[in-house]
Amino acid sequence: MADDTPKIRMRDLHKSFGTKQVLRGLDLDVGVGESVVVIGGSGTGKSVMLKCVLGLMRPEQGSVEIDGQEVLTMAADEREEVNRHMGMLFQGGALFDSLPVWENVAFGLLAQKRVGRPEAKEIAVSKLAQVGLGPEVGDLFPAELSGGMQKRVGLARAIAADPDIIFFDEPTTGLDPIMADVINDLIVKTTREVGASALSITHDMASARKIANRIAMLYEGRIIWQGPVADIDHAGNEYVDQFIHGRAEGPIKMAVRA
């Protein structure tokens, strides 16, 4: 495998729901060890893009390669094997509310029968410590946690199996600015610690600047601009300019009828 094979390579992805075309030919690469953040307005299809990569949705057209391997046409068990090397932090946390926190964190390890329950609990406690939560949190249930703590537990679960790729779906949405910054720091720290590549989506520019090596902007189903974080302020693209300054006036017209 050539050294320049990207970790994730998306080409010409198309996905629509009924008559609504959400992705219309999306191309994006994530290099090995790189952290790419996709920005874009609400409802532009950022989550749909992630779900296509994770195999939770099937695009009508296009290709997704992971480590140079086409994953869209894989058999289910091969796909499961690929997913073992991925971690995902969902927008709403998506913690299993019937299980205590530690079992949530160790879920992937237990599911893959990599370890027994006592050992899984130890690993869970150490992952919780990595995201700044004490061992007593492990025995609580997700419903007993605040939003920020749920995000941290979600993060601990995403990194528990030492993934090669981590996905973050709006990690800071719904948090206060300080907690958002704490989560950003944790994302940077933990991805570095496990040495993973990261693909994140957000509409929070502070978060994007902090966690990205490279930023890409999704608009009308395509990536319309991408470049290093440092370039974002002089991108020379009026869509990007309007978005990062949060102006109502500009080329991006908010769809009033969705």
Added chain:
Amino acid sequence: MNILQPIGRVFLGFLRTTGRLSLFTGGVFAHAVRPPFYPRIILRQMIDIGYFSLPVVGLTAIFAGMVLALQSYTGFARFSAEGAIANVVVISITRELGPVLAGLMVAGRIGASLAAEIGTMRVTEQIDALTTLSTNPMKYLVAPRLIAGLVMFPCLVLIADVIGVFGGYLVAVYKLGFNPSIYLQNTYDFLQAEDVNSGLVKAAVFGGIVTLMGCYHGYHSQGGAQGVGRATTNAVVSASILILCFDYILTALFFTQ
């Protein structure tokens, strides 16, 4: 022209649902017989579906048995055929009322809670999260519930049979003045293995229907809290209707030669 359009649409919708449901059912059974198995979850579901349904099933059964004895007494007294009460009670309970009433009661209890639980997991992305943690949601969520339903429904119905017959006995002996040992003797003499067995087969089928409907509607729910509410209603209504349909079909298979 205009009248054909809605009919066609309903018909197509029906075909689509039937197709999706068959695929779902086939998929669940395929997953249920292949590892990995989840014994902890199966056990927990068995307790939920079986043990915690005992009060509602027991109450239903005892009143059904009591009413049956009372009704058949007022009817049969006209023909001086009061002796047949024990017979009527035991046959009706084991063949029909045990499985159907227990099935309908548990459809309300379990069908609704399965649809709500799995539907909430769907709309809060917990089902997606399972997939990303290399766990197949059909195997982890649906198959254990189906297995628990198939096993626990017959157990519940067996208990309902005993309690129902006991209800009939109470009314016959304490209200209608029957001789206890003759009543029990009558019950026992009339009862055939086929009556109980057919009821247990029905129970297993109903257990499959209730758990599959609950899981199917929950699994395919969309659109937030409202969608989960709709899934819950659909699960209970479709399970109840299917129970009654399959009751007829199974009765026809068992008892008409």
